[in-house]
Amino acid sequence: MAARFARRLAGFLATLLAASFVIFAAVYAAPGDPAVFLAGGRDKLTPERLAAVRAQYHLDEPLVVQYGRWLGDCLHLDLGRSFKYGDQVADLITSRLATTLELVAYATVLFVVLGVGAGILAAGRQSTWVDSAVVGGTTLAASVPSFVAAIALVSLFGVQLGWFPVTGTGSGFTGTLHHLTLPALSLALGALALISRVTRQAMADAAASDHVEAARASGIPEREIIRHHVFRNALGPIVTMCGLVMAGMLAGTVVVETAFGISGIGSLLVGAINTHDFPVAQAVLLLMVTGYVVVTTLVDLVHPLLDPRVREEARTA
Amino acid sequence: MLLTLDHLTVHLPDTARPVLDDVSLRIAPGEVVGLVGESGSGKSTTAKAALGLLPAGARASGEVRVDDTDILALTGEALRRHRASTVAMIHQDPRAALNPVRRIGDFLRERGADRARATELLAAVGLSDPEHRLRRRPHELSGGMLQRVIIAGALAVRPRLLLADEATSALDVTTQAEILALLRTLRAEQDAGLLFITHDLHLAAAYCDRVYVMYAGRIAEERTAKALFTTPAHPYTRGLLSCSPTLGETSGTLRPIPGRPPSLYDTFPGCPFAPRCPDAEAPCETWRPEPLTLPDGGAAACRRTPVTAARSTP
Incomplete structure (x- = not known):
């Protein structure tokens, strides 16, 4: 029974890990650049401002690094702040x-x-x-x-x-x-x-x-x-x-x-x-x-x- | 008579011939009656008729009486009470006849045995540690043990008539012998009738008082066990006997019956066994079989039966 339970738990964690990567990658790949939105709209956008926003939100790093950072935070029960509301x-x-x-x-x-x-x-x-x-x-x-x-x-x-x-x-x-x-x-x-x-x-x-x-x-x-x-x-x-x-x-x-x-x-x-x-x-x-x-x-x-x-x-x- | 089947004919929908054709059979209290035949010859249907349990959509004519109750006329609560109190069936495959998710104790309890009686029944059928077995589930017991449980369930209601449908066919010989001995003892104790269904003619002849041989839904021969074995009258019975080897015979005497048992879609204008019969003559193809009384009191449904040819009075 214990072995069965352990096997279930391992399967459960593996599924979650795979799902988390798919979710992260899918949202990352979605059309539209969040940095534009975060910088406050297209009209007052300068390349420097865009780069600064990207750096602030770590959006300039490769996908895998971003994923690793996000996963680490999630494990610490820190899901980050909303871009839109600024709330946790x-x-x-x-x-x-x-x-x-x-x-x-x-x-x-x-x-x-x-x-x-x-x-x-x-x-x-x-x-x-x-x-x-x-x-x-x-x-x-x-x-x-x-x-x-x-x-x-x-x-x-x-x-x-x-x-x-x-x-x-x-x-x-x-x-x-x-x-x-x-x-x-x-x-x-x-x-x-x-x-x-x-x-x-x-x-x-x-x-x-x-x-x-x-x-x-x-x-x-x-x-x-x-x-x-x-x-x-x-x-x-x-x-x-x-x-x-x-x-x-x-x-x-x-x-x-x-x-x-x-x-x-x-x-x-x-x-x-x-x-x-x-x-x-x-x-x-x-x-x-x-x-x-x-x-x-x-x-x-x-x-x-x-x-x-x-x-x-x-x-x- | 405890059980009387009188000219029972049962038709199933979309079949060419009746599954039971003019079957007459009786069992007296305390009597062990064998019912022998190949698969599909109608043995189980005959037994289930005593429970009023006919296949879905079946049309029945003739009579089924247990004591003096007309079983085919019973419905609803009366039929349920008949099945719950008078007649009990021991099923062929104990593992299939028990609900896999319920305990042995539940099985006995729903047949009206309280805890003490259930323990007593399991002990009576020779299960060790009955108290403990009540809490077991079917998959935790062996086939032989389960067959004993099924028998215990059949005995729970103290039935007047036991129907044993291939009750021992799936068991190894030592277990089979124990179960057979058990059934005989229990039958003697409760003076119940026993209908013993088997495909093994030798076993039936050794175990039963009287034996009915069935072929294609008809009774081919009805004899005392001894007479059946020594002087079989119907060619089908002779065929069955020479199908199985006996000790001391050389292997050359083993003669299978040619052909195969007829299905429900084969019809016969005359004797159903004629196509496979080694002694068949032209008139057999059209002779409608009827039981002919033999000098020793038995009956055989073969027109070549060397008899005074007086019609039997069923």
């Missing part, structure tokens, strides 16, 4: 991270409950109208882009019915919940089709196994068969897929944050890229990658708890 990047991120995490958590609860629920429903009534309704409905929901869904939700629940506020994040637990319902829903809609279908298929596969027929032949109540033999055995793929979708959402809140005027990590990233704010863009991207890798690693670590055979293999390996 870490402060900028922490002030906005909570909102994005709340949004993702809320959306995750929604797509897990609704998606898995719909999948179980469809699996239990395969080839009936319920099954077709679930598959058709979730496919429709997934084929609508999230910004269109956001606008539709706003016009229906926000404007027509007036049930939910359409912008801002609110305060307190219920206030936040109230404000984030529509954004979370529009974020979760796209995941519903995937999760419900993975659930349906995993349940169908589990239901086809011999031990389910054996349980049925022993007269075990159908409800217990579904719970202990079908759903329990289908959990592996369901948990994996939920984890992957949730991890993907950490980096996918941009559109919804923009549509609902929420100042989270996503809108911070878009702003930073538009203004060549290198340190902020790099830090946010690194954070998103870290989040993704952490979630997927956690999912992998949970897997042995769901399937004792995996645990056994890990022990003997």
